[in-house]
Amino acid sequence: xxxxxxxxxxxxxxxxxxxxxxxxxxxxxxxxxxxxxxxxxxxxxxxxxxxxxxxxxxxxxxxxxxxxxxxxxxxxxxxxxxxxxxxxxxxxxxxxxxxxxxxxxxxxxxxxxxxxxxxxxxxxxxxxxxxxxxxxxxxxxxxxxxxxxxxxxxxxxxxxxxxxxxxxxxxxxxxxxxxxxxxxxxxxxxxxxxxxxxxxxxxxxxxxxxxxxx
Amino acid sequence: xxxxxxxxxxxxxxxxxxxxxxxxxxxxxxxxxxxxxxxxxxxxxxxxxxxxxxxxxxxxxxxxxxxxxxxxxxxxxxxxxxxxxxxxxxxxxxxxxxxxxxxxxxxxxxxxxxxxxxxxxxxxxxxxxxxxxxxxxxxxxxxxxxxxxxxxxxxxxxxxxxxxxxxxxxxxxxxxxxxxxxxxxxxxxxxxxxxxxxxxxxxxxxxxxxxxxxxxxxxxxxxxxxxxxxxxxxxxxxxxxxxxxxxxxxxxxxxxxxxxxxxxxxxxxxxxxxxxxxxxxxxxxxxxxxxxxxxxxxxxxxxxxxxxxxxxxxxxxxxxxxxxxxxxxx
Numbered sequence: 001x002x003x004x005x006x007x008x009x010x011x012x013x014x015x016x017x018x019x020x021x022x023x024x025x026x027x028x029x030x031x032x033x034x035x036x037x038x039x040x041x042x043x044x045x046x047x048x049x050x051x052x053x054x055x056x057x058x059x060x061x062x063x064x065x066x067x068x069x070x071x072x073x074x075x076x077x078x079x080x081x082x083x084x085x086x087x088x089x090x091x092x093x094x095x096x097x098x099x100x101x102x103x104x105x106x107x108x109x110x111x112x113x114x115x116x117x118x119x120x121x122x123x124x125x126x127x128x129x130x131x132x133x134x135x136x137x138x139x140x141x142x143x144x145x146x147x148x149x150x151x152x153x154x155x156x157x158x159x160x161x162x163x164x165x166x167x168x169x170x171x172x173x174x175x176x177x178x179x180x181x182x183x184x185x186x187x188x189x190x191x192x193x194x195x196x197x198x199x200x201x202x203x204x205x206x207x208x209x210x211x212x213x214x
Numbered sequence: 215x216x217x218x219x220x221x222x223x224x225x226x227x228x229x230x231x232x233x234x235x236x237x238x239x240x241x242x243x244x245x246x247x248x249x250x251x252x253x254x255x256x257x258x259x260x261x262x263x264x265x266x267x268x269x270x271x272x273x274x275x276x277x278x279x280x281x282x283x284x285x286x287x288x289x290x291x292x293x294x295x296x297x298x299x300x301x302x303x304x305x306x307x308x309x310x311x312x313x314x315x316x317x318x319x320x321x322x323x324x325x326x327x328x329x330x331x332x333x334x335x336x337x338x339x340x341x342x343x344x345x346x347x348x349x350x351x352x353x354x355x356x357x358x359x360x361x362x363x364x365x366x367x368x369x370x371x372x373x374x375x376x377x378x379x380x381x382x383x384x385x386x387x388x389x390x391x392x393x394x395x396x397x398x399x400x401x402x403x404x405x406x407x408x409x410x411x412x413x414x415x416x417x418x419x420x421x422x423x424x425x426x427x428x429x430x431x432x433x434x435x436x437x438x439x440x441x442x443x444x445x446x447x448x449x450x451x452x453x454x455x456x457x458x459x460x461x462x463x464x465x466x467x468x469x470x471x472x473x474x475x476x477x478x479x480x481x482x483x484x485x486x487x488x489x490x491x492x493x494x495x496x497x498x499x500x501x502x503x504x505x506x507x508x509x510x511x512x513x514x515x516x517x518x519x520x521x522x523x524x525x526x527x528x529x530x531x532x533x534x535x536x537x538x539x540x541x542x543x544x
Contacts, residue, residue: 072419075426083412083428163412176393
């Protein structure tokens with residue numbers, strides 16, 4: 001127990017970095033995911049193909065492999081980013097594939113009549129999507145996006161392999177210096193719960209708040 | 215056919231000439247009769263050397279996964295490296311003949327770090343030559359001849375780096391090592407301002423980070439670094455300025471004084487006649503390292519009990535790292 005209490009500051013710094021990583025990459029994932037979803041429902045065939053290609057490549061490769069390729073492989077072709085940026089970028093790109101699919105599913109729940117009516121009053125495709133379809137679609141995708149956020153928080157632990165000093169990295173370092181694997185990893189698991197359980201609650205609140213009362 | 219006949223003929227002629235200078239420039243003849251070949255020595259009965267000679271094979275434990283020292287070649291299946299060459303030098307001293315002939319009589323067994331003392335105590339090997347750091351704990355369990363090499367923690371930098379020349383130059387620089395290694399601790403002690411925030415699970419990852427310019431240096435035992443340089447000779451170099459000391463010795467059964475003296479004599483002879491340097495050049499030297507001065511052998515007095523105060527003559531190992539047992543190479 002002392003191992004945990006004596007190292008609360010290390011855990012704290014790891015926790016902060018995990019939060020920073022999760023928030024940065026989730027914002028990125030939402031931005032990229034929206035674009036991907038728009039591509040996938042776009043009337044332009046090349047854009048649809050590009051969207052499908054992105055989703056099918058990225059979501060079918062393990063995120064650890066993406067991270068290792070980007071961090072260790074890309075420097076060979078001159079692309080070098082710092083540990084944190086590499087991790088945030090790859091987590092955003094990876095999660096964006098799932099976000100895109102979730103949003104596309106949301107778009108499909110909006111009845112055809114909505115889009116037809118929007119076109120009938122003269123809105124362009126972008127206006128239709130942005131003003132009519134998306135506001136309705138996004139409401140229905142809050143629960144799946146919440147799932148993706150929680151998955152992302154857990155995936156940040158992958159950044160430990162490229163030396164980002166987040167929770168998992170900190171605990172691995174503590175274990176090598178204290179040799180108390182069980183305690184330290186239990187502490188780490190609790191630290192992740194401290195992040196993800198409230199996140200689940202917040203997601204529930206958001207869902208209630210944005211739901212359309214019928 | 216005609217070649218064999220020619221050799222036979224020349225041998226007959228040689229026999230005919232009683233005091234004739236029977237020089238032959240045939241390489242085959244030189245191979246068995248040349249300056250490298252040695253007479254098989256006579257050993258007193260009941261010595262380990264005599265037993266090995268009679269048995270016809272020298273059983274040696276070594277590493278199979280340590281590049282440059284003891285590595286099982288994945289293609290040929292041969293065990294190669296400096297430790298292997300040292301074992302062959304010992305074999306030559308026991309069996310005579312050339313180093314190649316003697317090498318045939320060595321039987322290698324894989325001994326990973328954790329089993330070395332046990333293998334010696336069981337008697338399943340005659341000796342262990344396996345990047346085996348001599349330290350006081352181990353001296354209580356086995357005896358050591360040598361050291362025949364002093365490894366130490368060193369620094370690997372990019373080939374064109376001229377600013378990092380010693381451990382103190384690492385202050386303010388990004389240094390990579392493996393998570394939880396003693397190498398990391400050593401560098402923190404000797405260069406407190408070094409940035410050691412980047413660490414991975416494997417040294418090859420550190421090498422990648424160095425290649426990508428993410429870190430300025432990689433530090434661990436020079437043996438590991440030399441292996442990395444060998445794989446990337448155009449990108450990396452080792453500073454060759456060690457700041458810890460790990461004397462590698464030959465482990466044998468505790469209390470076998472005659473065998474230990476024989477091994478120490480053989481090592482000293484190998485230092486003298488250049489075969490030690492030859493062994494070094496053909497193995498570790500392949501990574502682009504000049505052969506150092508061979509270390510003085512340490513004829514510490516072995517007692518039945520755990521060894522007393524360390525021999526002051528052990529100057530080659532001033533800080534024979536107490537952490538050695540946790541080091542990945544030892």
